[in-house]
Structure formats: structure tokens, C-alpha cells
Amino acid sequence: MPIVFAVFRAADHAVAVAVDTASDSRATASYPEGRVSGVNTDIAPDRAPLRSWLPGFVALAAIWGSSFLFIKVGVTELHPVHLTLYRVATGAATLLVVLAVLRDRLPSDPRVWAHLLVVAAFGVALPFTLFGFGEQRAESMLAGIWNATTPLIVLPLAVLVFRTEQLTARRAVGLALGFAGVLVVLGVWAGVGGAHFTGQLMCFGAAACYGLAIPYQKKFIAGSAYSGLSLSAAQLLVATAQLALVAPLVAGAPPVPTGLSARVVASVLALGALGTGLAFVINMRNIRLAGASTASTVTYLIPVFAVLVGAVVLGERMNWHQPVGALVVLVGVAVAQGLFRRRRPALAPAPPAIRPVEPAARA
Numbered sequence: 001m002p003i004v005f006a007v008f009r010a011a012d013h014a015v016a017v018a019v020d021t022a023s024d025s026r027a028t029a030s031y032p033e034g035r036v037s038g039v040n041t042d043i044a045p046d047r048a049p050l051r052s053w054l055p056g057f058v059a060l061a062a063i064w065g066s067s068f069l070f071i072k073v074g075v076t077e078l079h080p081v082h083l084t085l086y087r088v089a090t091g092a093a094t095l096l097v098v099l100a101v102l103r104d105r106l107p108s109d110p111r112v113w114a115h116l117l118v119v120a121a122f123g124v125a126l127p128f129t130l131f132g133f134g135e136q137r138a139e140s141m142l143a144g145i146w147n148a149t150t151p152l153i154v155l156p157l158a159v160l161v162f163r164t165e166q167l168t169a170r171r172a173v174g175l176a177l178g179f180a181g182v183l184v185v186l187g188v189w190a191g192v193g194g195a196h197f198t199g200q201l202m203c204f205g206a207a208a209c210y211g212l213a214i215p216y217q218k219k220f221i222a223g224s225a226y227s228g229l230s231l232s233a234a235q236l237l238v239a240t241a242q243l244a245l246v247a248p249l250v251a252g253a254p255p256v257p258t259g260l261s262a263r264v265v266a267s268v269l270a271l272g273a274l275g276t277g278l279a280f281v282i283n284m285r286n287i288r289l290a291g292a293s294t295a296s297t298v299t300y301l302i303p304v305f306a307v308l309v310g311a312v313v314l315g316e317r318m319n320w321h322q323p324v325g326a327l328v329v330l331v332g333v334a335v336a337q338g339l340f341r342r343r344r345p346a347l348a349p350a351p352p353a354i355r356p357v358e359p360a361a362r363a
Contacts, residue, residue, distance in 0.1 A: 181330075
């Protein structure tokens with residue numbers, strides 16, 4: 001299904017993550033700061049030189065894959081709700097600057113803003129916060145792996161709830177493989193329970209939020225006339241307002257940034273400005289140069305970078321079944337999205353029919 005997170009949809013990794021509907025000419029990019037909708041893929045070249053988009057492709061995977069490291073660092077001093085508030089506010093400010101530079105505007109349709117209330121809650125505020133809670137209990141590399149399960153949740157919801165997709169035999173096989181991989185990652189044969197297991201479930205819950213937000217956005221927002229940048233900035237503004245209302249009730253008043261350590265401040269800035277602002281620009285460039293379907297495959301590299309960064313920087317370790325299960329999940333996602341499907345060669349257009357010349361009328 002290619003969905004190209006988002007946005008995004010203003011989201012850094014989710015986000016990154018998910019990519020839906022190869023048959024649609026409009027793609028939705030998703031990354032844990034939100035989802036970016038309204039990208040017209042018809043203008044993308046069929047065959048762009050690899051060197052023109054590969055560096056940006058790898059850089060994007062590295063940025064979104066490193067987001068889980070920054071979350072892990074951030075929650076050492078910040079409540080997960082406060083971390084989400086700061087990162088979303090930073091991301092919103094970044095995209096507003098980009099919006100002004102490009103002379104774009106925020107949406108003016110009240111119906112779009114009403115739908116953004118739902119997308120901002122389930123595509124930004126809730127999943128970001130759940131990842132923060134999850135990484136208080138589990139490794140950042142596992143959060144990156146769980147993020148990759150988003151497409152497995154998107155598809156059944158798109159088929160059964162939003163009616164934007166059809167369930168084919170190939171997609172059913174992909175779903176079965178993917179959820180088998182989920183069980184392997186959890187190591188269910190060894191028993192379940194404890195804080196570590198709870199943390200993994202929270203990360204899976206974050207992916208489930210993306211799974212709800214993506215088909216909702218596709219059904220109610222993706223067809224609008226507004227640019228992906230405009231929708232993403234608006235989504236982050238709405239999420240910032242939601243979090244500003246909820247954070248004092250859940251976690252008390254947010255701490256003053258000057259009271260935080262330099263590494264936590266840097267992590268917040270990286271999550272917001274880098275993971276949302278710069279990543280948005282890179283993702284849009286990748287879509288323009290390589291096409292939405294190719295750009296969406298960054299989903300498969302994000303958990304790789306999450307694992308590498310977690311192991312090298314934080315010294316995290318995994319049990320054997322976790323990377324094996326992650327591989328099974330990614331294979332299931334690839335099968336469901338038709339990545340292994342044999343492509344048929346394009347047929348040459350038929351020559352125009354030659355109409356017989358009508359004889360001239362006789363006087």
C-alpha cells in the first residue's frame with residue numbers, strides 16, 4: 001500500500017512510516033510529527049538517477065530512525081506528555097517558517113480543521129506520548145521495530161472501517177505474516193507480563209494510533225486542495241493546542257527549558273526541527289525525484305537505523321527473537337504492499353486509428 005508518513009504527517013518516523021494505496025495518484029506521507037497529504041505522484045519521474053535521490057533517502061531514514069534515540073534521551077528528564085508538547089510545538093514553529101518562506105497558507109476550510117482535530121490527536125499527540133511512555137520501560141530500538149507495524153494496522157482499518165481499500169489474498173497473507181512477526185518480537189512462548197512487556201504494548205499502541213489516523217486522513221483530508229506542507233503545519237498547530245490543554249492536567253506545568261540539560265534540549269530540537277522541518281523538505285524532494293512508491297520504502301530502513309543507533313549510542317541489546325520477528329514483520333508488510341509482485345512491462349500505446357477519407361460531396 002504505499003503511504004508516504006506523512007506527512008507526516010508532520011510526524012518524524014511513523015511515521016513514518018506508513019504508505020498506502022499504490023493505485024492512488026495522491027500519496028500520504030507519514031512520519032511521527034504528522035502526515036503529509038496531497039502529494040501528486042503523477043509528476044514523479046519513472047526512472048530518476050539513483051545518485052539524485054539515494055542520499056536524501058538514506059538521510060531521511062537516519063533522521064526518522066534516530067527519533068527513537070532522542071525520545072529515549074528526552075524522557076530521562078521530561079514527562080512523556082511534556083516531551084511531546086515541546087517537540088510538537090518546535091515542529092509547528094519550524095513548519096510555519098517553511099510555510100512563510102514558500103508563501104504557502106494554512107487551510108481556510110472549517111471542515112478541514114474539524115477533521116484535523118481527529119488526525120492531530122491520533123496521528124501526533126497520542127502516538128508521540130505513547131512512544132515516550134513505552135521507552136521509559138523498553139529499549140529505543142524496540143520502539144523503532146514496533147513503529148514498522150503501522151501498515152499492518154492501517155490495512156484492516158482501511159478495509160473494514162473506512163472502506164478505502166480492498167482485502168486481496170496477497171494482502172491477507174502479508175497481514176498474517178506481519179502479525180506472526182509481532183508474536184515473535186514479543187516472544188510470547190516465554191510468557192508475557194512485566195514493565196518491559198507493557199512498554200512494548202505502549203509502542204504497539206502508538207503504531208495503532210497511526211493505523212487509525214492514516215486511513216482517516218486519506219478518506220477525509222487527502223483529497224483537499226491544500227498542500228501537504230499546509231496540512232502538516234495545521235495538524236501540528238492543532239496537536240500543540242491539544243497538548244497544551246492536556247499536559248497541565250496529566251503531568252503538571254511543563255518545566256522551564258532552561259532547567260533542562262543540554263542533551264535533552266538538543267533532543268527536543270532534533271525531534272521537532274530536524275525530524276519535522278528538515279525531514280519534510282527531504283521527503284518531498286524524494287517523492288518528486290523518485291516517485292511516491294519508491295520514497296515510501298524508507299519505511300523498511302527506519303527500524304534498521306533505530307536498532308543501529310540504539311546499539312551504538314545507548315549500548316542497547318536485544319534477544320535473538322526480536323530482530324527475527326522484525327524481519328518477519330517487514331516481509332509481511334512488503335507482501336501486503338505488493339513489493340514482491342512481478343511488474344508487468346508497460347504496453348506501447350496503440351497507434352491512432354486512421355479514419356477513411358470521406359469522398360467529396362458531388363454537386
